[in-house]
Amino acid sequence: MSVEAIQDDTGGSLRAEMARARRRRTTQFVVRLLRHPSFAIGAAILLVFVVVAVFAPLIAPYDPNKNSYRFVLYPPSAEFLFGTDSFGRDILSRVIYGARVSLYIAVAVVVLTGIFGVILGTLASYVRWLDAFVMRGLDGLMAFPGVLLAIALAAALGPSATTAIVALSVTFTPRTARVVRAGVLVVQGMQYVEAAHAVGASHLRIIFRYILANALSPLIVQLTYVFAVSIIAEAILSFLGVGPPPPAPSLGNIIAEGRNTIQEAWWIAVFPGLVIAVVVLGLNLMGDGLRDIIDPRQRNER
Amino acid sequence: MSEYRKRTSALRALAMGSLVALTAAFATSGAALAQTMGGTVTVVHNSNPPSLDAMATSSGQSRNVNMNVYETLYGFDENIVPMPILAEGVDISPDGLKYTFTLRKGVKFHNGDVMKASDVKASMERYRKVGATGNLLNAVESFEIVDDYTIIFHMKAKTPTFLESFSSPRAPAVIIPEEDFAAEAGKTSLVGTGPYKITEYVPDSHVTLEKFADYTQDTRYSGPDGFGGKKTAYFDKAIFRVIVEPGAQVAALEAGEVDILDVMPPSAARRLEGSKDIEVQENKLWAFSTFILNANDGLTSNVKFREAVQVALNMEEVVGIATEGLFTLNGGWVYPGTTYDAGDIGAADYYNKHDVEKAKALLKEAGYNNEPFSLLTDNSIPVHNKTAVVIAEQLKAVGINVVINQVDWPSALNLRMQDTGWNGWTLSMGIEPYLGPAAITATLAGTRPHFVKPDPVLEELYKELTAGETVEARKATFAKIQKQLYTYFGIIKLGDIGLLQATRSNIEGFKTFRFPRVYDIWRQ
Numbered sequence: 001m002s003v004e005a006i007q008d009d010t011g012g013s014l015r016a017e018m019a020r021a022r023r024r025r026t027t028q029f030v031v032r033l034l035r036h037p038s039f040a041i042g043a044a045i046l047l048v049f050v051v052v053a054v055f056a057p058l059i060a061p062y063d064p065n066k067n068s069y070r071f072v073l074y075p076p077s078a079e080f081l082f083g084t085d086s087f088g089r090d091i092l093s094r095v096i097y098g099a100r101v102s103l104y105i106a107v108a109v110v111v112l113t114g115i116f117g118v119i120l121g122t123l124a125s126y127v128r129w130l131d132a133f134v135m136r137g138l139d140g141l142m143a144f145p146g147v148l149l150a151i152a153l154a155a156a157l158g159p160s161a162t163t164a165i166v167a168l169s170v171t172f173t174p175r176t177a178r179v180v181r182a183g184v185l186v187v188q189g190m191q192y193v194e195a196a197h198a199v200g201a202s203h204l205r206i207i208f209r210y211i212l213a214n215a216l217s218p219l220i221v222q223l224t225y226v227f228a229v230s231i232i233a234e235a236i237l238s239f240l241g242v243g244p245p246p247p248a249p250s251l252g253n254i255i256a257e258g259r260n261t262i263q264e265a266w267w268i269a270v271f272p273g274l275v276i277a278v279v280v281l282g283l284n285l286m287g288d289g290l291r292d293i294i295d296p297r298q299r300n301e302r
Numbered sequence: 303m304s305e306y307r308k309r310t311s312a313l314r315a316l317a318m319g320s321l322v323a324l325t326a327a328f329a330t331s332g333a334a335l336a337q338t339m340g341g342t343v344t345v346v347h348n349s350n351p352p353s354l355d356a357m358a359t360s361s362g363q364s365r366n367v368n369m370n371v372y373e374t375l376y377g378f379d380e381n382i383v384p385m386p387i388l389a390e391g392v393d394i395s396p397d398g399l400k401y402t403f404t405l406r407k408g409v410k411f412h413n414g415d416v417m418k419a420s421d422v423k424a425s426m427e428r429y430r431k432v433g434a435t436g437n438l439l440n441a442v443e444s445f446e447i448v449d450d451y452t453i454i455f456h457m458k459a460k461t462p463t464f465l466e467s468f469s470s471p472r473a474p475a476v477i478i479p480e481e482d483f484a485a486e487a488g489k490t491s492l493v494g495t496g497p498y499k500i501t502e503y504v505p506d507s508h509v510t511l512e513k514f515a516d517y518t519q520d521t522r523y524s525g526p527d528g529f530g531g532k533k534t535a536y537f538d539k540a541i542f543r544v545i546v547e548p549g550a551q552v553a554a555l556e557a558g559e560v561d562i563l564d565v566m567p568p569s570a571a572r573r574l575e576g577s578k579d580i581e582v583q584e585n586k587l588w589a590f591s592t593f594i595l596n597a598n599d600g601l602t603s604n605v606k607f608r609e610a611v612q613v614a615l616n617m618e619e620v621v622g623i624a625t626e627g628l629f630t631l632n633g634g635w636v637y638p639g640t641t642y643d644a645g646d647i648g649a650a651d652y653y654n655k656h657d658v659e660k661a662k663a664l665l666k667e668a669g670y671n672n673e674p675f676s677l678l679t680d681n682s683i684p685v686h687n688k689t690a691v692v693i694a695e696q697l698k699a700v701g702i703n704v705v706i707n708q709v710d711w712p713s714a715l716n717l718r719m720q721d722t723g724w725n726g727w728t729l730s731m732g733i734e735p736y737l738g739p740a741a742i743t744a745t746l747a748g749t750r751p752h753f754v755k756p757d758p759v760l761e762e763l764y765k766e767l768t769a770g771e772t773v774e775a776r777k778a779t780f781a782k783i784q785k786q787l788y789t790y791f792g793i794i795k796l797g798d799i800g801l802l803q804a805t806r807s808n809i810e811g812f813k814t815f816r817f818p819r820v821y822d823i824w825r826q
Contacts, residue, residue, distance in 0.1 A: 067692050069622040073569065086569070087623050087691060159708065241681050245706050247691045260548045260684070264569040 032293055039289020045282025052096055053103040060093035065247045073265045083267035085257060094249035095272050099279075101250040105164050106230040110223050112169040113176050118219070120173065121180025122207055126188065135181070138174035146171045146229075147236055154242035161244040164237050171233070172226045179222045183215030190214075217294035221287055228283035235276055251276050337824045342539040343809065345818050346551050347564040349682065349711075350505050350544055356494070357425075358487035360434040360473040362732060362817075366564060367509050367542050369529060369817045372476035372494035375403055375422065376469040377529035380815075382736065384469040387520065387530035388417065388477055388495060390451075398460035405451040409518045411479050412499040413491070419453040424483035425476065426455075432487040434473030463740050463768050463776075470741065471529055471816060472733045497535040497821045511540040511820065526822045528815075536811075536824035548684070555580060555804060561825075562818055566804040567684075568626035574804075581807050583814040586630070587637050588801035589732040590742075591621050591685065593693060593794040598754040599722040601673055608791035609652075610664035611726070614700045615693065616656035621797035624688040628800040635735075635742055635784050635795060641773060642739045644781040648788030653795065661700040675704045678724040682711035685799065689728045721754055730799065736816060739780045743767055746793060753792030760786055 033039050052059055061081075068088035076083040082091035124134040141149065153167035187193065188211050196206045231251075237243040238252025246253065251272045258268025347366055353359040356368035375389040386392070390404040409417040423445045430439050441461040446454040457464070468475060482490040492500045495518070498511035513535040523531040543560060545551045552570040554560045558579070571582045595602045595611060602608055621629040633649025636642045646653070675697065679690035687708055694704040707724065709717065718727045729752070734741040745752050747764035763783045770776035787793065803814045811823040 065695055067619060067623060067695050069619045072623060072626070086626065087688070241708070245708050246687065247694060247706070260567065261569050262549055263552070264573045 029293070033289065036289040036293055038285040039293070042282045042284070042286030042289060045278060046286060049099060049279050049282070050103060053100040056096045056100045060090075060096040062090040062093045064089060064093040064097040064249050066090075073261070075265070076267050082271040083265065085254070085265070085268050086261060091254065091268060091271055094254055095251065095275055098249040098251045098254055098272060099275065101161065101244055101248060102231050102234050102279075105161060105168070105234045106227050108165045109168045109172065109230040110227050112165065113172045113226050114219070114223055116169065116173045117176025117180050117222075118212065121177040122184055122212065124177065125181045125184040126203075126207060126211070131181075134177070138177055141170070142174045147233055150233055150237060151240060151242060154237050159242045159245045161248075164234055164243050167237070167242075168230050168233050172229065176219070176222050176226065179218050180215065183218050184211055187211045187214045220294065221291045224283060224287040224290060228280050228287065231276065231283070232280055337534075337536055337811070338826065339536050339824070340538050341536075341825050342541060343537045343562065343820055343823065343825070344541045344543055344560040345562040345564060345820065346543050346545050346554065346560045348544070348546055348548070348551070351509065351542070353488045354492055354500055354503060354509065355432075355485075355488045355490050356474050356476045357429050357433045357478075358473070360733070365471060365474075366817045367500075367511070368476070368494075369471065369474070369496075370498045370511060370540065370820050371492070371496045371500055372474065372478070373496050374469065374471075374474050374476050374529070375405075376465060377471060377474070378469050379528035379530065382528070382738070384465050385528065385530050392465070394465075398462065399457045401455040401457065401464070402448075403453050403455070405453070406518070406520065407451055409495055410516045411495055412493045412514055413479060414516070415479055417477060417495060418450045418480075419447045420450075421480045422453050422477055423447055424480040425478050428478070428483050428485070429475045433475065435470070438467045438470065438475070461768065462771055466738070467740060470733075470737055472737065472741070474529075497533045498540055506544055508541050508543040511542070513538050526819060533819075533821040535821045537820060540820035552804075555806065558806060561806045561809050562812065563804040564818055566802040568628050568802055571802050571804065579807050580804055582802050582804045583812070584628075585801040585803065585814040587736070587798060589730040589799050590635075590735045591624065591629070591689060591796040591799045592729050592731055593689070593796055594718075594727045594729055594752045595792055595794065596722070596725050596727070596754050597757075597790070597792045599725055601670070601675055602725045603755070604668045605791060606664050606668035607670060610661045610668060610670075610700070611697065611702070612652050612788075612791050612794050613655045613657045613664065614661035614702075615654070615696055615794065615796070617654040617796050619656075620689055620692045620696070621799060623692050624685045625797075625799045628802065630798040630800075632798045633795055635787060636739055636780070637735060637798060640738070642777055642780045644777075644784045647781050648785040649795070652788050656696075658700050665701060670702070672701075672703050675702050675725045676723065677704050677706045678714055678717055678727040679706060679708050680711040680714040681708050683730065685730055686714075686728045689796065693726070693728070719750075727752075733816070735798075739776070739783070740767060743780075743783055746787070751792065753790075755792075757786070757790045757792065760790065 066089060071084045071088035073086055074080050074084040080090050080092065082095060084090055085094070120134055120138065124131045150167040150171045153170060154163045157163040157166065193206060193210050196210050234243060234250065235252035235255065238250040239256045241256065243252055244250050254272040255269045258265065262269055345366070347363055349363055351364040351367050352361045353364055354368060356364065356372045373387050375387065376384045376392070377387045379385040388406055388409060390406050393402040394400070403422070405417065405419060405422065411417060426439060426445050430436050433439070441457055441459070441464055443456045443458045446456060448454060476494060478490060479493050482493070497514055497517045499514045500509060501512045502510040517533070517535060519534065520530065520532050525531055526533050545554060548565070548567045551563055552567065555563050556579070566582055574580050574582070595608050597603055597608070617631055621631070631654060632638055633646055633653025634644055636644070677690055677694055679687045681687050690706055690708070694706055697704045714727070717724060731742070731745070734745055743760070743764045747756070747761050749756060751757070760783065763779060763786060767776055767779045767783065770779055803818070805812050808826040809823055810826050
């Protein structure tokens with residue numbers, strides 16, 4: 001008889017009660033998060049960034065790729081809040097669309113890193129004999145400085161948004177896998193996991209329902225970190241010319257284009273630079289808040 | 303002359319007016335001062351010279367260094383007319399089959415040996431093998447040494463344009479010692495006859511030249527003229543330093559760390575206008591900005607499609623943005639007002655039209671169905687990638703699905719040599735338009751023209767051009783060539799672009815040219 005059947009026998013009312021309790025816990029958790037000042041500030045910044053990026057076509061005052069010889073290198077003004085670049089393109093619009101590219105890449109990297117990090121980390125800890133193979137492989141990747149590896153990969157694959165995603169995912173997966181592995185190692189020694197084994201639960205069910213569910217908190221903190229670093233790393237790759245190819249705006253390549261005229265037209269590089277700085281600050285604040293709330297040991301230490 | 307050639311952008315006129323004034327003031331003050339010997343001058347350019355073996359490369363960076371180190375028998379004067387440099391003169395037989403060069407006596411190589419006819423013969427034979435444009439000696443059957451200072455070039459057939467192409471600095475046919483005859487490309491002893499000798503080469507950093515104390519001045523002239531003339535080395539040392547970032551180059555010049563910038567960004571020139579420390583000179587006729595279409599690959603193999611690209615473009619916008627205003631609109635394939643100027647033949651109906659409706663109609667006629675158009679460009683030369691970005695936007699506006707493939711300059715040179723895989727390529731042609739119609743047409747004829755697939759009509763016209771007996775005959779042929787370029791649409795002329803160079807104010811005597819001459823300049 002399967003575990004499902006046993007639970008079903010316990011009746012629907014208990015299930016509903018458990019679900020209500022779970023919902024209550026979630027609400028309490030969210031409230032606690034939002035009361036945490038650094039999380040709230042960070043989340044607000046990120047929210048603005050995401051809204052701007054998602055609704056870019058509605059918010060941007062101009063077409064980000066529209067060249068105009070008449071408007072070359074205009075300083076910031078009411079007409080062009082952030083000024084224009086050497087193509088006569090509106091920097092504000094380019095920054096807004098650039099945020100979109102950064103966001104797209106960062107989200108994709110977080111999703112891919114999360115998936116592969118969980119798969120590899122869980123495999124390594126749950127299937128003991130695989131541990132050495134998987135982790136030594138990942139150690140090999142970790143031996144390269146992160147961004148350097150991404151640059152090498154991006155250079156080999158040719159410049160594009162997809163390349164940046166692949167390069168950054170490969171770079172960040174080993175660290176994520178490590179975090180997952182550590183969490184899983186701790187949890188899988190717990191008695192309730194042994195109990196699940198004892199009642200004959202399937203491996204998949206044990207992994208998802210009992211182990212991962214309880215090993216997620218460090219992963220979430222790790223992924224906010226990956227998100228922040230991805231935005232910076234994407235900017236670095238684009239700055240070096242291995243990100244999305246022109247004319248697509250990205251925070252990094254706007255800065256790269258502004259670098260040659262920094263003394264004549266400071267606004268080209270400064271505004272996207274500020275945006276990166278603020279967003280990364282927001283993400284870090286949010287990550288700190290999350291860690292404080294999620295990780296009970298940290299909370300007790302304070 | 304056509305109307306659009308005269309139109310220069312307001313922005314440029316504004317910026318350049320004062321620069322020209324600066325230059326003029328600079329030139330007069332220079333003449334009044336006495337020259338000073340000694341010291342070091344530092345010139346900045348943006349990438350490594352690929353080779354210091356002058357005959358083996360046609361790179362501009364190599365020319366920058368090498369033309370101060372090596373000399374040719376004949377070279378161009380300031381007005382692009384061949385002048386004797388290492389040669390005393392040349393006697394051409396009436397049938398055009400014998401060129402008898404007499405050499406200047408007592409000219410010393412950097413290794414102390416005296417240049418003789420045997421060195422010339424060895425250099426020419428090496429040039430045939432490793433010369434980057436070795437085919438210019440294809441017209442020569444053999445070289446015959448008459449005595450130490452006389453050598454005869456026996457021609458296969460009469461070639462009226464031989465002396466001009468032989469004088470070309472593109473990959474100069476320099477004279478090097480006989481001992482270097484067997485050296486592979488790039489493996490010579492780097493010995494030449496020029497006023498400076500190479501003493502050190504550190505790739506990615508610098509090339510150091512030192513004054514050649516025993517330099518044999520050409521006393522037939524009163525001062526330097528083009529690639530020749532009487533050259534005097536004032537500085538003991540000249541350093542050619544590589545700084546990649548334009549912003550860093552300007553900063554180094556402002557700090558006084560370097561003396562001469564090979565390329566000065568126009569926006570920086572505008573900012574430094576009126577500066578007491580820095581002088582800017584403009585070289586108006588520096589290059590042709592072009593957009594090359596691959597007549598061999600997919601989309602662009604269709605002449606209707608290529609025509610659509612031609613009529614879609616707004617040249618003023620493309621070149622204006624790419625050069626930051628330093629341009630002249632010109633649809634012709636030589637500089638305006640020069641001997642071979644064919645006016646707006648061909649160009650009148652096609653140049654700078656920006657006719658979106660016509661382009662769309664042509665695309666429809668070509669059966670275009672949103673296939674990707676791969677636009678090859680590089681990120682090493684700012685004019686190239688800016689040109690590509692503006693072109694891409696304009697082509698998108700007529701409905702062409704443009705994908706920019708931006709790589710570094712060596713990769714771009716490599717990719718464009720592939721027969722397929724790219725549709726358009728951005729190129730500034732500097733030296734060819736300087737040399738004139740034959741040099742330009744040479745890149746568009748032959749078995750591997752810039753647009754990949756040879757055009758038989760251009761091929762015939764090129765032969766007609768090089769065989770043309772008189773200037774008049776060649777002019778007529780060149781007009782036909784220009785017309786044909788606006789029929790075949792393998793290469794699109796975008797405009798004539800200028801170059802700014804800058805020096806510290808205390809550098810005297812510098813005059814902008816095809817390479818930075820480090821002789822006949824001194825520090826005040």
